[in-house]
Amino acid sequence: MSAPVVERRETPPRDGSLFLRTLSGEALPTPPVWLMRQAGRYLPEYRELRARAGGFLDLCYTPALATEVTLQPIRRFGFDAAILFSDILVVPHALGQHVGFVEGEGPRLEPVTSRAEFGRLRDEIDLAMLAPVYETVSRVRSELAPEKALIGFCGAPYTVATYMVAGRGGDEQAPARLLAYRDPEAFSELIDRLVEASAAHLVAQLEAGADAVQIFDSWSGDLPPDEFTRWSTEPIRALCERVRARVPDAKILAFPRGAGAKLAGFARAVPANAFGLATSEDLRAARAAVPAGVALQGAIDPLALMAGGAALDRAVDRVLEELGGAPLVVNLGHGVRQHTPPEHVGQLVARVRRNR
Numbered sequence: 001m002s003a004p005v006v007e008r009r010e011t012p013p014r015d016g017s018l019f020l021r022t023l024s025g026e027a028l029p030t031p032p033v034w035l036m037r038q039a040g041r042y043l044p045e046y047r048e049l050r051a052r053a054g055g056f057l058d059l060c061y062t063p064a065l066a067t068e069v070t071l072q073p074i075r076r077f078g079f080d081a082a083i084l085f086s087d088i089l090v091v092p093h094a095l096g097q098h099v100g101f102v103e104g105e106g107p108r109l110e111p112v113t114s115r116a117e118f119g120r121l122r123d124e125i126d127l128a129m130l131a132p133v134y135e136t137v138s139r140v141r142s143e144l145a146p147e148k149a150l151i152g153f154c155g156a157p158y159t160v161a162t163y164m165v166a167g168r169g170g171d172e173q174a175p176a177r178l179l180a181y182r183d184p185e186a187f188s189e190l191i192d193r194l195v196e197a198s199a200a201h202l203v204a205q206l207e208a209g210a211d212a213v214q215i216f217d218s219w220s221g222d223l224p225p226d227e228f229t230r231w232s233t234e235p236i237r238a239l240c241e242r243v244r245a246r247v248p249d250a251k252i253l254a255f256p257r258g259a260g261a262k263l264a265g266f267a268r269a270v271p272a273n274a275f276g277l278a279t280s281e282d283l284r285a286a287r288a289a290v291p292a293g294v295a296l297q298g299a300i301d302p303l304a305l306m307a308g309g310a311a312l313d314r315a316v317d318r319v320l321e322e323l324g325g326a327p328l329v330v331n332l333g334h335g336v337r338q339h340t341p342p343e344h345v346g347q348l349v350a351r352v353r354r355n356r
């Protein structure tokens with residue numbers, strides 16, 4: 001791993017951060033709240049800035065703009081945590097894969113589908129290429145109030161591999177799964193490289209000032225149990241261990257989206273401080289599946305958020321009731337959708353905090 005690009009900043013202890021206290025195992029009467037994809041196209045101020053920024057990756061790699069976009073939802077809604085504005089696909093980009101974003105369609109990568117093609121990627125992640133991302137982390141941290149936490153992130157090795165092999169997103173995980181069955185050694189080599197690259201990327205974000213990091217595993221939930229253990233649980237466990245070897249007190253959230261009954265085994269193996277729950281999870285079963293004192297994060301339906309009104313209040317109350325009384329970070333079960341009215345986000349935050 002190359003040396004960190006940005007020096008670790010001396011940061012004051014943030015005892016006032018409800019988010020960090022929850023990750024340390026405290027059950028708070030009013031839990032912290034932030035939302036996946038809280039920055040983005042549902043916000044008019046994002047759309048306005050995005051139109052001036054050029055391409056999506058240009059926005060991610062321009063610290064002044066990425067900082068502004070990260071802070072927009074904090075100013076508007078007062079969330080307890082900001083999430084760095086970036087993307088999981090900067091890791092393949094810094095491994096030398098061609099990555100682009102097609103307007104209105106999503107990511108397009110030049111697919112890597114064999115050992116020979118993996119061989120054309122860099123052996124190690126080029127952290128210098130991601131220096132603007134780490135600069136964004138330090139800028140955001142210095143502009144955020146001390147009681148607000150800053151979350152860095154990466155995609156889980158399996159999820160990132162599905163994009164690298166298929167060359168695109170959506171429901172196109174079949175190419176990676178086929179490769180995993182046809183040539184498990186080759187797929188395993190790709191996953192191992194992603195473990196190392198992602199660890200270096202998370203450590204660099206923590207050293208630049210991120211208070212915690214989240215690992216997004218958006219696509220492993222469909223895997224059969226043994227494949228899930230091999231391609232999701234084990235690589236994420238290894239990733240957490242690599243990060244903690246460099247930053248022993250790193251706060252880590254793992255989000256194995258849609259793990260369902262596989263969550264219990266995942267949570268036993270992965271040494272995270274919190275586990276994210278998708279909309280579809282049985283919340284009480286999930287609580288019983290994770291070790292006592294470990295935080296859970298989730299799991300309001302993004303479509304209840306879009307609907308608003310009484311349906312949204314009920315969705316918030318259900319999460320508070322079924323997951324409250326133990327360490328809880330209120331969030332959605334997946335990202336905010338594009339056509340969500342911003343006032344509904346305000347309603348969600350007010351509902352969580354109404355007894356405060």
Ligand SMILES: Cc1c2[nH]c(c1CCC(=O)O)Cc1[nH]c(c(CCC(=O)O)c1C)Cc1[nH]c(c(CCC(=O)O)c1C)Cc1[nH]c(c(C)c1CCC(=O)O)C2
Pocket residue numbers: 035036037038039040041050056083084085086087088089101104105106107153155169170216218335
């Ligand atoms: C799979 C995945 C990706 N990116 C991400 C995941 C994991 C979470 C999930 O399952 O959604 C994670 C991500 N992507 C983005 C963030 C920023 C922080 C946040 O607000 O949560 C985070 C944490 C910004 C983004 N990443 C992207 C946008 C939209 C780009 C635009 O403004 O045009 C944003 C705000 C583009 C992106 N990036 C990706 C896709 C499939 C797309 C296109 C689909 C879409 O547009 O929603 C890959």
